[in-house]
Amino acid sequence: MRLAVVGKGGAGKSVISGTMARVLAQGGRPVLALDSDLLPGLSFSLGAGADPALPPLSEAAEKGEDGRWRLKKGIGPARAVQRYATPAPDGIRLLQIGKTPREGLEPIMGAVNAFHRVVHRLVEVKSFELWTMVGDLPAGPRHIAFDWAPYARTFVVVVQPSVQSALAGRRVARIARMRQGVQAVFVANRVTGSADVSHVERLVGERVVAAVPADDGVVEAERLGRAPIDHAPGSPAVAEVERLVTTLANL
Numbered sequence: 001m002r003l004a005v006v007g008k009g010g011a012g013k014s015v016i017s018g019t020m021a022r023v024l025a026q027g028g029r030p031v032l033a034l035d036s037d038l039l040p041g042l043s044f045s046l047g048a049g050a051d052p053a054l055p056p057l058s059e060a061a062e063k064g065e066d067g068r069w070r071l072k073k074g075i076g077p078a079r080a081v082q083r084y085a086t087p088a089p090d091g092i093r094l095l096q097i098g099k100t101p102r103e104g105l106e107p108i109m110g111a112v113n114a115f116h117r118v119v120h121r122l123v124e125v126k127s128f129e130l131w132t133m134v135g136d137l138p139a140g141p142r143h144i145a146f147d148w149a150p151y152a153r154t155f156v157v158v159v160q161p162s163v164q165s166a167l168a169g170r171r172v173a174r175i176a177r178m179r180q181g182v183q184a185v186f187v188a189n190r191v192t193g194s195a196d197v198s199h200v201e202r203l204v205g206e207r208v209v210a211a212v213p214a215d216d217g218v219v220e221a222e223r224l225g226r227a228p229i230d231h232a233p234g235s236p237a238v239a240e241v242e243r244l245v246t247t248l249a250n251l
């Protein structure tokens with residue numbers, strides 16, 4: 001399974017991608033979680049805790065004489081994951097683009113460049129064929145249009161029951177579907193009943209594959225900086241993400 005989770009800001013991308021990764025890993029699959037957001041999110045929803053000040057991937061890159069970033073000699077995609085992905089619960093490996101530090105983007109530019117190169121070469125690695133990949137993308141269409149999740153075969157578009165969220169979701173789905181061999185599915189999040197689900201479906205113009213309820217367990221987990229699946233494992237939201245994973249596996 002090769003998933004990228006997309007949608008408008010605050011739609012629930014990190015909660016859903018992190019929880020899906022955990023559910024898949026608990027199901028016994030090797031999972032690579034890919035965090036391409038410069039702002040915090042995925043590491044908390046995975047239960048991996050706070051992000052490091054500098055992304056480990058910084059080590060993978062160097063500037064050439066031409067002033068351009070490149071991967072250091074001897075570092076291909078397999079070695080980059082082996083060395084610079086960090087452990088998360090249930091055996092997940094987490095590869096991060098890095099979080100914007102106080103000084104601005106400059107300190108993480110090596111990692112940003114390395115991340116882009118590595119994700120574009122993941123398909124080369126034979127031993128990753130059996131791995132599940134789950135990417136958490138930053139809000140909006142840019143990262144989809146500029147191909148920051150070339151590993152993804154299914155884009156999971158997260159939509160809240162609001163007009164803005166649905167219109168944004170429709171747009172990102174359209175952009176994702178322009179790529180060959182890629183499918184996009186909609187997931188409604190923070191729904192409070194069946195009226196919310198049909199509202200979302202009317203707005204996006206198609207059925208959703210899952211409807212994750214608004215859940216106090218998720219809110220509480222967020223307040224504590226914990227993973228929803230650790231803090232509220234039996235909650236309705238986590239149960240629906242489990243169902244979503246089964247649906248995606250059978251697509």
Ligand SMILES: Nc1ncnc2c1ncn2[C@@H]1O[C@H](COP(=O)(O)OP(=O)(O)OP(=O)(O)O)[C@@H](O)[C@H]1O
Pocket residue numbers: 007008009010011012013014015016037041138139189190191212213214215216218219222237
């Ligand atoms: N099903 C849910 N029930 C209750 N709260 C939720 C649910 N899903 C997400 N949230 C809350 O909504 C907020 C946004 O969720 P999340 O961070 O996953 O969104 P995001 O799409 O990753 O946001 P961003 O665009 O900033 O990366 C968080 O406070 C999260 O705890």
Ligand SMILES: [Mg+2]
Pocket residue numbers: 013014015037040041042136
């Ligand atoms: Mg997020």
